[in-house]
Amino acid sequence: MPGEQQNPFRIGERVSGYAFADREQEVARIRQAMLSASSLLVYGQRRMGKSSTIHVAAEAARRSRPKPIIVSADVATATNLFDVSARLLRSLYLETRWLKLRLEDLLGGLAPRVTVKLDEHGGPPSITFGIDRRTASEEERRRAFEGVFERLSQVRESARRPVAVVLDEFQAVRSFAGESSEWHLRDVMQRHGDLAFVCAGSQESLIHGMIGPDRAFYKMFDLLHLGPIDEHVFADWLEERLARGSGVAPGVGLQLVRLAGPRTQDVVQVARQLYFLGLASGRRAEVEDVQAALDEVVRSEAPLLRSLWSELSPQQQDVLRVVALGVERLFSAEVRDQYGLPGASSVHKAVETLVARGVLVREGTGAAFDSPFFRRWVLTEVAPDLG
Secondary structure, eight states: OOTGGGGOOOSOOOOOOOSOOOHHHHHOOOOOOOOTTTTTEEEETTTHHHHHHHHHHHHHHHHHSOOEEEEESSSSSSHHHHHHHHHHHHHHHHGGGGGGGOOHHTTTTTTEEEEEEOOOOOOOOEEEEEEEEETTTTTHHHHHHHHHHHHHHHHHHHHTSOEEEEEEEEGHHHHHHHHHEEOOOEEEHHTTTEEEEEEEEOOOHHHHHSSSSSSSTTTTTTEOOOOOHHHHHHHHHHHHHHHHTTOOOOTTHHHHHHHHSHHHHHHHHHHHHHHHHHHHHTBBOOOTTTHHHHHHHHHHHHHHHHHHHHTSSSSHHHHHHHHHOOOOOTTTTHHHHTOOOHHHHHHHHHEEEEEEEHHHHHEEEEESSOOHHHHHHHHHHHHEEEE
16 A cells, blocks of 8 residues: 555554554553562553553663563463463573573573574574473473573572563463462462562453452552543544644544544554555545545455354344444343344343453443444444344
């Protein structure tokens, strides 16, 4: 597309600098946590910018003296604790190359034995534990995980620098061995109080349970909820960047936030498309162009949205049609009769399933679409079937 290299709106990656939207207070708090050996939980809905905010905070922390060592792992895409351990070790290797610590000093002596294969192009090394992943017991995986944190504490002491551990989507740890995994992680964190822990998560219902009374992380963390950016602050940020393209009319920023919000990434995705449309037409972006940009995003994602729709049951599809129309009192007899929905218990079950799948999110006593693009697709493509 024209001007793609100059487009200031980036999606699908961690961003910083000019591409990062205002989160000054959150960045400052995360940075302080990384430098002070505390435990901070950063949580909020998906696509709010948690990963980028933590990344920017880490950049800011690394400008401190003494320079901290910050290692990270994404727990959500890990199969077991071996994966998380290996990711932390790869991160440690890359993070400490400037200290010129020998690889043998970083990884030697870990149990089970660690095998390292260096990347000839200078990328992250391949790190595996010398034990069959399929037959390893949970106890062996936990010993490997604990060994990594012992090594991190040793590095902190020898380098005389703060060490921070970032665990993204940390709530996924419970998929390894249920609630016992939560207690194991808590135990590791308590035994290594010399390290800083920044845990991030987006499954808010799970997180609220994990930090509740009688659960592993009760009163374990300082809490930082990452919600929507103030709409006027965000609108100004958007318009300043759109103005560098073909120009922007007043009010476009607010329209972007209100049509595509509240998730930061969704708004930026529509702004990105609007920037392209402005360059292609050679005229400034107007308020009415925002809907066209959103619809263009929907068209580009239509194959995926259609596939998602086809995987749903007829009852779930009918519920989504009604939610897309903005109908309130979804469980009432009046609404169910008007739109041909089944009994209240069946509607409730459909909503619960859709929330569990991440299609809907809870909003007060009702539900709303997680994605503004899926809502728009349902509204234009299938909701008219209701009449």
